[in-house]
Amino acid sequence: MNGLSMGAIYALIALGLVLLLRSLNLFNFVQGETVMGGAFLGVLFYMALKLPFWVSFIAALLLMSILGVLIERLAIHPLKNPTVNNMIVATIAVSVILQNMGLILGGPEPLILASPVKDLYLNLGGHRISWHSILIIVTALGLMTLLQGFFNFTKTGICIRAVMADRQAAQMMGVRVSRMITLTFAISSALGAASGILVGPLIYVSFDMGSIAMKAFAAAIAGGMYSFLGAVIAGFGLGLAETLLAAYVSSAYRDVITYTLIIGVLLMKPQGLFSRG
Amino acid sequence: MGRPFSALLLPRNRWIAVIVLLAIFVGIPLFVKDIYTIHLLNILGIYVLLTTGLNLVLGVCGQISVGHAGFWGVGAYTSALLVVKLGINFWLALLASGVVGAITAFVIGPVLRLRGHVLAVATIAFGEIVRLILLNWVSLTNGPAGFYNIPPAKLGPIILNTDHSFYYVILGCVVLNFLALNRLVGSRLGRIWLAIRENEEGAESVGVCSTKYKIYAFAVAGFSAGMAGSLYAHLTAYISPHVFTLHESVRMLTMIIVGGEGSMGGAALGSLFLTLTSEYSRYLQEYSLIPYGFVMLLFLIFAPKGLIALLQKAVDWWMR
Numbered sequence: 042m043n044g045l046s047m048g049a050i051y052a053l054i055a056l057g058l059v060l061l062l063r064s065l066n067l068f069n070f071v072q073g074e075t076v077m078g079g080a081f082l083g084v085l086f087y088m089a090l091k092l093p094f095w096v097s098f099i100a101a102l103l104l105m106s107i108l109g110v111l112i113e114r115l116a117i118h119p120l121k122n123p124t125v126n127n128m129i130v131a132t133i134a135v136s137v138i139l140q141n142m143g144l145i146l147g148g149p150e151p152l153i154l155a156s157p158v159k160d161l162y163l164n165l166g167g168h169r170i171s172w173h174s175i176l177i178i179v180t181a182l183g184l185m186t187l188l189q190g191f192f193n194f195t196k197t198g199i200c201i202r203a204v205m206a207d208r209q210a211a212q213m214m215g216v217r218v219s220r221m222i223t224l225t226f227a228i229s230s231a232l233g234a235a236s237g238i239l240v241g242p243l244i245y246v247s248f249d250m251g252s253i254a255m256k257a258f259a260a261a262i263a264g265g266m267y268s269f270l271g272a273v274i275a276g277f278g279l280g281l282a283e284t285l286l287a288a289y290v291s292s293a294y295r296d297v298i299t300y301t302l303i304i305g306v307l308l309m310k311p312q313g314l315f316s317r318g
Numbered sequence: 319m320g321r322p323f324s325a326l327l328l329p330r331n332r333w334i335a336v337i338v339l340l341a342i343f344v345g346i347p348l349f350v351k352d353i354y355t356i357h358l359l360n361i362l363g364i365y366v367l368l369t370t371g372l373n374l375v376l377g378v379c380g381q382i383s384v385g386h387a388g389f390w391g392v393g394a395y396t397s398a399l400l401v402v403k404l405g406i407n408f409w410l411a412l413l414a415s416g417v418v419g420a421i422t423a424f425v426i427g428p429v430l431r432l433r434g435h436v437l438a439v440a441t442i443a444f445g446e447i448v449r450l451i452l453l454n455w456v457s458l459t460n461g462p463a464g465f466y467n468i469p470p471a472k473l474g475p476i477i478l479n480t481d482h483s484f485y486y487v488i489l490g491c492v493v494l495n496f497l498a499l500n501r502l503v504g505s506r507l508g509r510i511w512l513a514i515r516e517n518e519e520g521a522e523s524v525g526v527c528s529t530k531y532k533i534y535a536f537a538v539a540g541f542s543a544g545m546a547g548s549l550y551a552h553l554t555a556y557i558s559p560h561v562f563t564l565h566e567s568v569r570m571l572t573m574i575i576v577g578g579e580g581s582m583g584g585a586a587l588g589s590l591f592l593t594l595t596s597e598y599s600r601y602l603q604e605y606s607l608i609p610y611g612f613v614m615l616l617f618l619i620f621a622p623k624g625l626i627a628l629l630q631k632a633v634d635w636w637m638r
Contacts, residue, residue, distance in 0.1 A: 116619075126434070129382055129434075133384070134611040137611040137614075138615075141611070304443050307429070308429065308432075
């Protein structure tokens, strides 16, 4: 169950990544910092200001999506020479800035973000399942459904899909491409923030918690980089695999094994595990 | 006057410039007795080794690498292990670190079939794997505590245990490395790298096996970085896995972006700029990475060709 809930987190982050890969062919290294930002805002609203959990959740999502817009407008959009390498370096630069701002604002000590369903367990035939895991999985699936609905049934969602499919054609049909890309950034950051708040109670909230996004990068890549479903499946798979590895092989070398698996997948199937042919 | 800056860099003038620069750098420790300044120059030299190598990969061959600190760490530990555990001579260890760095590049070679974002992620993973292994393989590497008291280098009877005496070792390595890399960039190999950077499919279509040549670029960079690692280990006499982090890899990328991608002089200039600024912003401690990020962004947005291009413009304007 732990594996599945971590998997849900990875899947959410990976989904945000795939959105940007599809629309801008941009691998967003800031994603880890949006996770951190979401968790920090969660600590601020829920723990410090004592707002209700869902209010804090939505507020954090909104604020992080505004941050996403700012990042796109200030760092990515003005690039004179937007080659893949330059965009990568730009997002790395933003991520370094945000991570250190996190360090200044949050301090080097880890912060604690409590779960709204703290210490509540569900007894299921001898197995204790924490309600928080269930909360994570349900929220993640809910967000994914919401996103699916947005892309299928609203005009804006369809416009974003048009930009992803063919930027120039979309532009010619009167879609405001630049605005859609900014919006995609906002959605992607919001997804990161959501996973930050959800994962906060499981791990400590600290300035370097963005490193969990590395795993999500791997999930996005393993899922084929451009496939939403692939990213979700790979996210859940990675969460499970990691928990099993830590339990049965070695927890010290867990990350080494995970990273080696990442490279392995990249080499064997650069198009992702779910590609045909 | 056409293009005055280029005239300044005619082969004859260029040699004069190189000799003047070299004379200045050879002379510095004779006049500057301040240990701190010389230590700073030593660190700068190590970064120049690292960034000129990385520049070969990023600027000349067009491949992104966010794990260059991995090669550095491999070199440092190779040298420390050889000297401390096996009692091997420093000079052999220096060479061995370079070779091991290059071999590491061949080991991760298959990764270079990838490009763009995927390569960035794969190289980050490489850097992290190196760091995690150094951290967790306690019996070999001493784990998080690292190595203390790495013995200083010796040249015959002279023990090079001060910053002043070790300065010349580093200077020698930097100069040799600089000349070798420049020579490589001008060679057939260099033109193949440029071709891969400009158009990989195009290069492949005229019979260049691009992966092979990309591995060569990484291997050369790995050699420089391995030597830099060995020099670092014997300069500071202490290494730990906390030195060779992702942040260092990012810092090297910043140096190249700031200095000017693709130009060896640019990489050196970028190292100079960032080593100095980070020394003076040291009181900011961990926060000093924020200015880094901003500097990197500003250069990417407003001066994507880096300091070297700005300098070029300034000289052109001045000589007009």
